[in-house]
Amino acid sequence: MCTIITFNHILRNRGVIIFARKSFSTVREQVKMVKAKRFVVQKHFQGEPKTTDLKLVQEDIPPLHNGEYLVEAEYLSVDPYMRPYVQRYPEGITMIGSQVAKIIESRNPEYPVGKRIVGYLGWRTHTVVNPQISSSSDDTFAFEKPYILPDIGDLSPSLFLGVLGMPGNTAYFGFLEICQPKQGETLVISGAAGAVGSHVGQIAKNVCGLTVIGIAGSDEKCKWLVDELGFDHAINYKKGDIATSLRVAAPKGVDCYFDNVGGDISSVVLYQMKPFGRVSVCGSISSYNADASSLPKTAIIQPTMVFNQLKMEGFIVHRWMSRMSEGVEKNLQWIKEGKLRYRETVTNGFENMFDAFVGMLNGKNIGKAIVKV
Numbered sequence: 001m002c003t004i005i006t007f008n009h010i011l012r013n014r015g016v017i018i019f020a021r022k023s024f025s026t027v028r029e030q031v032k033m034v035k036a037k038r039f040v041v042q043k044h045f046q047g048e049p050k051t052t053d054l055k056l057v058q059e060d061i062p063p064l065h066n067g068e069y070l071v072e073a074e075y076l077s078v079d080p081y082m083r084p085y086v087q088r089y090p091e092g093i094t095m096i097g098s099q100v101a102k103i104i105e106s107r108n109p110e111y112p113v114g115k116r117i118v119g120y121l122g123w124r125t126h127t128v129v130n131p132q133i134s135s136s137s138d139d140t141f142a143f144e145k146p147y148i149l150p151d152i153g154d155l156s157p158s159l160f161l162g163v164l165g166m167p168g169n170t171a172y173f174g175f176l177e178i179c180q181p182k183q184g185e186t187l188v189i190s191g192a193a194g195a196v197g198s199h200v201g202q203i204a205k206n207v208c209g210l211t212v213i214g215i216a217g218s219d220e221k222c223k224w225l226v227d228e229l230g231f232d233h234a235i236n237y238k239k240g241d242i243a244t245s246l247r248v249a250a251p252k253g254v255d256c257y258f259d260n261v262g263g264d265i266s267s268v269v270l271y272q273m274k275p276f277g278r279v280s281v282c283g284s285i286s287s288y289n290a291d292a293s294s295l296p297k298t299a300i301i302q303p304t305m306v307f308n309q310l311k312m313e314g315f316i317v318h319r320w321m322s323r324m325s326e327g328v329e330k331n332l333q334w335i336k337e338g339k340l341r342y343r344e345t346v347t348n349g350f351e352n353m354f355d356a357f358v359g360m361l362n363g364k365n366i367g368k369a370i371v372k373v
Contacts, residue, residue, distance in 0.1 A: 034061040034070065034105075038124035039095040039353060044087055048289045049358055054095055054123075056351065061126050068130045069111040071101035073350070076123065076371045077161040078357040079195075080260075083288040094122035095353075098166065100149070100157045101127065111148065118160040119146025123353050125373060144321060152332065156344075162195050162368035163335065163342045169327035170282060170317040171199035176208075177320070178280035178313050179256040183209040186250050188269050191260030193221035195368035196282060198229060199331075199340070200258050205230050206339040210256070213249045215242070215265060217363045224366060229341060243268045253277075261286045267299035270310070279312040289361060343367030 039054045064070060076099040086096050098120045106113050108131065121127045129146055149160055162168060174196075181187065187204045191197045192214025204210040213233045214225040222234035233249035235242060242265060246254075253274035259266050262284030270279070304310065320327070334340035345365035347356035350373045360369040 034126055035059070036061050036124055036126035037350060038122065041086060041089070041091050041093050041095055043091060045083065045289075047291055049083070049354070049361070051354055054354055061128060064105060064107045064128065065130070067108050067132050068128055069103050069106035069108050071117060071121070071127050071129060072104045073099045073101045073121070073125050073127075073373050074116070075100040075158040075161055076350070076353060076373065077165075078353070078360045078369045078371065079167070080283055080285045080288065080361065082357065083361060094124055096120065097123055098161055100160055116149045116157050117146045118149060118157075118165065120144070121146070125350055144318070144324065155335070158344060158346075158370055158372070159342065161370055162344065163199060163331050163340065164328050166317060167195040167368060168199060168331045169320070169324055171196050171203060172327040172331060173317055173320045173323070174280050174282050174315050175200045175203060175256075175258055178315060179258065179278045181208045181210055181256055184211075185255035186211045186213065186253070187256040187258065188213045188215065188246070188250070188254050189258045189260070190215045190265050190269070191283070191285060192216050192225055192231070192234065193218075193366050194260060194363075195365075197258065197260050198225065198343070198367055201225065201231050202229055202340050203334070204256075205232070207334065211250075213246070213254075215261075215269075221366055224343070237265055243272070246272055256280070258282060259284075263287060264299065267301060270301050271304050273304060273308050273310055275308045277308060277310045279310060281312060281314040285361070345369045347371045349373070 035058055037056060037058050040057055041053065042055045043053045045053055061070060077097055082096055098118060100116055100118050101121065103111055103113050103115050103117065149157055152159070175181070181204060187210045189197045189201050192201055193216040197214065201212045201214055205212045212231045213235065214231045215235045215237050216222050216225060217236065217238055219236055222236050225231040225234040235245045235249065246268065250272065254269060254272050255274055255277055257269050257273065257277065257279045259279060259281045260283045263286035305312065331340060343366055345367060350371065353371050356369055356371050359365060
């Protein structure tokens with residue numbers, strides 16, 4: 001089994017939560033009035049998201065109260081989870097998501113101007129944060145409370161939305177805790193060229209010593225996986241027969257499967273698993289935009305599950321909330337050791353959030369998709 005040593009926590013200042021006030025003043029103390037932009041959910045997504053589902057609005061930011069601070073977004077994340085998760089919340093909320101933001105005004109000495117935070121502040125350019133508020137407003141969304149970024153030297157702070165953030169921890173915990181990899185085993189990853197899949201493959205290959213097979217949607221992505229990240233094989237699911245290609249790449253079968261896409265691809269992989277194989281189900285992006293009535297008939301997976309005695313487990317990364325900084329520290333260590341590479345697909349301009357989001361859902365990104373304000 002691949003053993004990972006637990007390190008001391010390095011992230012601090014987690015005890016804060018968003019406060020988005022709904023009344024606005026026309027005068028700021030000592031500073032010019034700040035105009036914030038945010039995307040509001042006008043209509044829940046049906047099928048592929050449409051531009052009319054969201055509305056870009058502008059609003060004044062009120063003067064700060066004692067203990068509050070104001071941040072300005074620098075990088076915003078677009079992630080697959082946003083598509084199904086936003087359906088759980090009422091229309092009219094700020095579109096959910098995380099961002100790296102810089103503190104530009106503060107009335108709290110623990111959060112000085114110039115420091116950066118990462119938090120689930122939503123699709124908005126400016127946010128007032130109050131560390132003392134015990135519950136969030138009804139137009140905010142938070143997996144974890146905003147925290148000040150630790151020093152990572154010359155590395156971009158945008159990495160806290162990718163390899164050093166939620167996607168990095170999803171890869172770290174979702175693979176190591178559920179797949180329980182052992183040196184010499186074979187791993188298959190669907191959605192392998194995304195932020196999580198590409199990360200999982202490198203941990204498996206460079207840390208745990210597995211044979212790694214990635215499934216992706218273009219020759220460019222497959223070339224990147226093999227030539228730059230060191231995957232042993234990559235299969236373009238849009239070309240040829242996946243089952244045949246997988247039998248060639250893994251003639252003795254598959255020990256571990258990290259599933260990001262669901263659907264028919266996953267059924268194919270499951271039927272090539274070895275006895276006592278382990279399956280970590282991270283997502284089902286193939287179905288996120290689909291109309292429930294148009295989904296394919298259910299694939300029968302029980303025979304392979306029973307006769308190969310497979311273990312399949314779904315997860316949400318916040319199960320390991322108390323260990324988040326462990327994952328960040330290990331991923332940072334592997335970056336510095338050259339065991340973990342990353343790639344960002346960057347869209348410039350806050351007004352282009354929607355295009356970046358839809359492009360990510362359609363697989364246009366390689367690595368982590370982010371928006372630079």
